[in-house]
Amino acid sequence: MIEVQKGDITKIKVDAIVNAANTSLLGGGGVDGAIHRAGGNEILEDCRKIILKQGGCKVGEAVITTAGKLPAKYVIHTVGPVWNSGMKNEEIKLKNCYLNSLNLAAENNCKTIAFPSISTGIYRFPKDKAATIAVETIKDFLKEDEIIEKIILVSFDDENYRIIKLALDK
Numbered sequence: 001m002i003e004v005q006k007g008d009i010t011k012i013k014v015d016a017i018v019n020a021a022n023t024s025l026l027g028g029g030g031v032d033g034a035i036h037r038a039g040g041n042e043i044l045e046d047c048r049k050i051i052l053k054q055g056g057c058k059v060g061e062a063v064i065t066t067a068g069k070l071p072a073k074y075v076i077h078t079v080g081p082v083w084n085s086g087m088k089n090e091e092i093k094l095k096n097c098y099l100n101s102l103n104l105a106a107e108n109n110c111k112t113i114a115f116p117s118i119s120t121g122i123y124r125f126p127k128d129k130a131a132t133i134a135v136e137t138i139k140d141f142l143k144e145d146e147i148i149e150k151i152i153l154v155s156f157d158d159e160n161y162r163i164i165k166l167a168l169d170k
């Protein structure tokens, strides 16, 4: 089941929330900043352990940490592509963000997951294209998967809410 919700992803009580991080995993602005601020230092401590082990996270890949003080159990950090006119395989990279996050969630027995609109803020990915990729990738994944029960697509603003709703109803 997929649903769309307007609001702040840090407030949602699910097994895992997904973070639109950057390759350093050290935090930043946008939803990444909000998650680290609200979740506290434990999240950054886990990120530092991952950095020591594998040196950050590549575009399209995903890693999992505690959610610290957040109501969720885990944060799955994935790194979206910076939009570059669609000339740098951005669409495939964004699809990989969703796929790798979903696989990591299922491996960790997460039944409920909330996603922000990865790459549609500071990384400037066109919102309609990003919504189509998110919805199609999740729908295809859920057809095969037996662990995940509910996915919430969280949009921070009205425009993205409408765009995601349209993509879902298609």
Ligand code: AR6
Binding pocket: 007, 008, 009, 010, 020, 021, 022, 027, 028, 029, 030, 031, 032, 033, 034, 080, 116, 117, 118, 119, 120, 121, 122, 123, 124, 125, 154, 155, 156, 157, 160
């Ligand atoms: N809850 C839900 N969605 C949010 C929230 C929130 N609290 N805050 C923002 N959004 P962005 P990106 C939406 O810029 O484009 C960071 O500095 C926002 O409206 O957070 O992937 C990282 O460290 C937008 O629709 O992520 C990276 O350097 C969406 O979340 C870079 O930004 C994603 O916007 C990643 O850029």
